[in-house]
Amino acid sequence: MSDEPLAADEILDGVYRALCAHGYASLTMQDIADECDKSKSLLHYHYDTKEDLLVAFLSRMITDYEEQLEDEVDDSPVDRLALFLAQFVFTPDEEERQSFHLALLEMRSQGPFNERMREQLVRSDEVLRETVADILRDGIDEGVFDAVDPEQTAALLVATLDGGRTRQVTLNENPTDVSYTRAVVEQAMTHIVEPLLASDVELPPLDETLAKLSAVDSDADVDDVDEPPHSSAQES
Amino acid sequence: MSDEPLAADEILDGVYRALCAHGYASLTMQDIADECDKSKSLLHYHYDTKEDLLVAFLSRMITDYEEQLEDEVDDSPVDRLALFLAQFVFTPDEEERQSFHLALLEMRSQGPFNERMREQLVRSDEVLRETVADILRDGIDEGVFDAVDPEQTAALLVATLDGGRTRQVTLNENPTDVSYTRAVVEQAMTHIVEPLLASDVELPPLDETLAKLSAVDSDADVDDVDEPPHSSAQES
Amino acid sequence: MSDEPLAADEILDGVYRALCAHGYASLTMQDIADECDKSKSLLHYHYDTKEDLLVAFLSRMITDYEEQLEDEVDDSPVDRLALFLAQFVFTPDEEERQSFHLALLEMRSQGPFNERMREQLVRSDEVLRETVADILRDGIDEGVFDAVDPEQTAALLVATLDGGRTRQVTLNENPTDVSYTRAVVEQAMTHIVEPLLASDVELPPLDETLAKLSAVDSDADVDDVDEPPHSSAQES
Amino acid sequence: MSDEPLAADEILDGVYRALCAHGYASLTMQDIADECDKSKSLLHYHYDTKEDLLVAFLSRMITDYEEQLEDEVDDSPVDRLALFLAQFVFTPDEEERQSFHLALLEMRSQGPFNERMREQLVRSDEVLRETVADILRDGIDEGVFDAVDPEQTAALLVATLDGGRTRQVTLNENPTDVSYTRAVVEQAMTHIVEPLLASDVELPPLDETLAKLSAVDSDADVDDVDEPPHSSAQES
DNA sequence: AATGAATGAGTTTTCATTCAT
DNA sequence: CATGAATGAAAACTCATTCAT
Structure with a gap:
């Protein structure tokens, strides 16, 4: 019955919006507090330190992504692969997602300096590569893909797509x-x-898959004007 | 004939070392001053602001890389391509290399927030893609490569290599x-x-090209004990 | 009849334990709440402000001490004086005692900044000096002490004992x-x-009196495992 | 020839005044900055942390006291002892010194929680007791004192005087x-x-020695209206 | 050209207190 | 009675930048 969203979650939503607006490097607790209309002190009430908060944010993001993946297991390997590829392409109206991936890139570059963050990033990398490897394995079993090494090929694809997206978000002045x-x-x-x-x-x-993607999104997004449905997450 | 290095250059060398040691996000003027054994005030004497200093650093880095490329124009397209692939991701001094690319990645993620930095990053991207496109064009002309679209294929290769490197440096705890x-x-x-x-x-x-690479480096490195020869730079 | 201790008292017990554990300077309402397993809000329900709570604590402590003194009036002046000397500085549970006196010393040093606290401290000082003066007067009357000025001599003794204890608790790393x-x-x-x-x-x-003291305590302490019997209090 | 006082010293003077005005418990870096007309940042420039600053303050205070003692070695043991006793008495115009000893008492009660501070406090205690013990030893040698145990008697005297002062500064509302x-x-x-x-x-x-004391002070204090001559320090 | 000293604006974090339930 | 959630004010500390020398 409780309609009101939990404060802890609203704060994480604030992190998302603050990351989009300010990037990671210049992200302050005040920025996040402003984005979720709460006091700085409340952030510390729910998450002891800024680091705790960011780790929690990363963690929820990855979990959300994993849950989203489960919805797709029934599709054919080829369709799932097409979908995976398409998800890396931003459509012009997804300005926000670009900002977000930019912020994410900043966080990724903090990994080596922060054990707990790296843990999440590594987990995210594994989810991503395993997703592709699973698709490839299924496809090879079904005879629709050649018998390549699924792990290695997955690594290649993920690197390529991630590299493309990275260059997109870092180099483009027009979002x-x-x-x-x-x-x-x-x-x-x-x-x-x-x-x-x-x-x-x-x-x-590609266009066909992209069209399918935005159709699904419109369905789901009915009342999410401003907010990621705990799901725009997909990463690293 | 003046042997003493110019202060402005020593400072840029300090930036390199400070980036390797601290990363970009937590890089302070004091860190840089420490690395080049100068006072903070002197950094401001030569470069008005921190931003100026970092832009100058990026700029020198790219220029150095361009100069290095000119040495390779005489090789065959296939060799140049092999060299490019190998060079992109390995150097004799791996550990320093990785921390540097990590720092660079952080700087790259600042591009969208900083016009002048983005300028340098875009220039760097163009140098990189144009290099590969040139190799491909030469190879197509000589008939050693199929007639692919040189620009597009170059973009694919650069994205892939960059993506691989990015994932390497962000995810690995062992540098x-x-x-x-x-x-x-x-x-x-x-x-x-x-x-x-x-x-x-x-x-x-790959191994063969790598072997060639380290041979060349040993030649060149005679008196470069601690310092990047204004050249380890290559980027984005 | 009602066995369950009153919340207001349990809170004061929490103050005692929190003072021992953290000292006064870094004592927070949360520390006290933790020590008595109550919520911060409840502390404020029973005592409007932190100051109120600490004043109440001091006050109970002194009252407890006064009550304890009444048990001793039947002894001879010499015995009472010996007891006073011994009691002032030693108790069977030394370690707890020292941390408590340390905390008390911190509170004492707040006196000049806080009217209401000083009131309690002055009252405590009077109780203490009057106790010794009474003993001296009784002894002079009985002819067992020389005819010194009871007030002045009491002041000297109390200062000496308090000074010794203060130096002990502030200087010693081994409690x-x-x-x-x-x-x-x-x-x-x-x-x-x-x-x-x-x-x-x-x-x-001294040793003889100390032995007597611990004998008495063992008698009394039958069911006081963890809790000060509202009585370890005695002070300055 | 440099007349201007060193900033690092002016800051320590500010600590003295801030301690007198605010006490230790509520002492902030801002209070100190205000008292010495410097910026908070400058305090951190000269002393990394608040703790560093306070330790430095304690340390200078003790050193100053030791230096002052050296001036007195030529006096007779009886005079030196009289002087020592008198120094513990505040004269009515020494309101400031009372506030200071109060603040010092607060710092002393932090000893057990802070290794580095305790070090200074122990050193201070040793200086103080050794001073009295030295006087007693000299006097015993010269035959002006009975052959008591110098260390034990010194401990008694220091405890008594310190206890008296402690009670004075903590209990009195009229400074x-x-x-x-x-x-x-x-x-x-x-x-x-x-x-x-x-x-x-x-x-x-006592009055005679006190008179002598204030005569000496007036001599020395010619231009120290508001400032301790790095010397009001004497302490445990 | 070079530096030590100094500062202001901003950052994370702490904590007594309040409020709705 | 009792609590979890929430807040505002203030604390220590950081850092790019400036200034006098």
Whole structure:
């Protein structure tokens, strides 16, 4: 019955918005407090230190992503792979997601200096690569992919997509320009994925998958005007 | 003939070492001053603001890299490509290298917040992609590569290598472990580069190119004990 | 009839334990709440402010001490004086005692800044000096002490004992070491008390009185495992 | 020739004044900064932490006291002892010194919680007791004192005087009232010191020594209106 | 060219207190 | 009675920058 969102969660939502607005490097507790309309002291009431808060944020993000993945297990390997590729492409209206991935990139670069953060980042990396490896394994079993090494190929794909996205978010001054990532994803489809497919299998075109993606999003997002549905998370 | 290095340059060297030691996020003017044995005030004498100093550092780094590239124009396209792949991710002094790329990654994530930094980063990206595109164009002209789109393929390769390196430096707690990058580079050779080669052409194995690389470095490094020769730079 | 201790009293017990554990300077309401397993809010329900709570604590402590004194009026002046000397500085549970006196010393030093606290401290000082003066008066009347000025001599004795204890608790890193105090008490007996005695009167040796003290305590302490019986209080 | 006082010293002077004005428990870096007309940041420039600053303050205080002692070595043991006793008595115009001793008492009660502070306090205690013990030893050698145990007797005297002062500063609401300490000192002279003297030796009356003390002070204090001459320090 | 001293604006964190339930 | 949640004011400390020399 309790409609009111829990403060601890609202704070994490504030972290998301504050990261988008200010980036990680210049993120202050005050920024977060402002974004969730709470007092700084309350942040410390729920999370002892700033680090605790950020670790909790990363952790929720990854868990949300894992939960989202479970919804997709019924699709065919080819569709799941297409979906995975498409998720890396920002659509022009996703300005916010670009800011977010930028902030995430900043946090990632803190990993080596912070044990607890690195733990989360490594976990995130494993989720990501394992997702692709699972898809590949399923596809190989079903005979729709050639018998490549699933782990190695997954590493290649994740590196490529992540590299494309990284360059997109770091280099672009116009946050609605998505050409860099899109080009990389399309090249990855042509040079890496398509040569893997069995002769009678076809990868759906990127635009088609993107269209499907935004349809799903509109469904889900009915009342999430400003807020990520604990889900825009996908990472590292 | 004046042997004594210019203070302005010694300061930039200090930036390099301070970035390796502390990362970008927690880099203070004092850190840099300590690394180059100068006073904070002197840094401000030569560079008005911290931002000026970091922009100058990025700029010198890219210029150094460009100069280094000019030494390689005489090699064959295949060798140059092999060299590029190898160089991107390995150097004889791995540990320092990784911390440096980590710091660079942090700076890259500041690009969107800082016009002048982004300028340098974009320039660096162009140098990088243009280098690969040039190699590809030369190779296509000479008939050793298939007639792919040089720009697009260059973007794919750069994204892949950069993505691999990024994941390596952000996820690894052991800074001398390069297995992640190596796997990605090898996969990139197999899945992306080799399918491009004319039927009678062979890409030299990674190890061979690496061996060549360290031979060259030993030659050059005679008196570079502690200091980057204004050159370890290469980026973004 | 009602066995359950009153919350207001349990809170004061918490103050005692929290003072021993943390000292006065860094004593927080949370510390006290933790020690009595109540919420901070409850402390404020029973005592409006932190100051109120501490004043109440001091007040109860002194009252408890006064009550304890009444038990001793039947003894001879010499015995009562010996007891006073011994009691002032030693108790069976030394370690707890020292931390408590330390905390008390901190509170005492707040007196000049806090009217209400000073009131209690002054009252405590009067109780203490009056106790000794009474003993001296009784002894002079009975002819066992020389005819000194009871008030002045009481002031001297109290200052000496308090000074010894203060130096003990502030200087010693080992809280069970009482050698400093013992030395001072013995010197006080030799130099101050003994010259006061009529020629046929003898002060019982310190060890003997101490033995008596611990015997009494063991009797009383049957069910006081963890808690001060509202009584360890005695002070300055 | 440099007339201007060193900032580091001015800051320590500020600590003295701030301690007098605010006490130790509520002493903030801002209070100290205000008292010495410097910025908080400058305090941190010269002393890394608040603790460092306070330790430095204690340390200078003790050193100053030791230096002052050296001026007195030529006096006779009886005079030196009289002087020592008198120094514990505040004269009515020494309101400031009372506040200071109060603050010092607060710091002393922090000893057990702070290793570095305790070090200074122990050193101070040793200086104080050794001073008296030295006087006693000299006097015994010269035959003006009875052959008491110098260390033990010194401990008794220091405890008594310190206890008197402690009670004075903690209990008195009127900071110009010095009756408590004065009474204790006089009692100590009568009951403890005088019985020690050889039959032909006399202790100069307290008032006389006090008069001598203030004469010396007026000499020295010519231009120290508001400032302790790095010397009001004397302590345990 | 070079430095030590100094500062203001800002950061995280602490804590007594209040409020709704 | 009792509590968890929430807050505002203030604390120590940091850091880029400036200034006098």
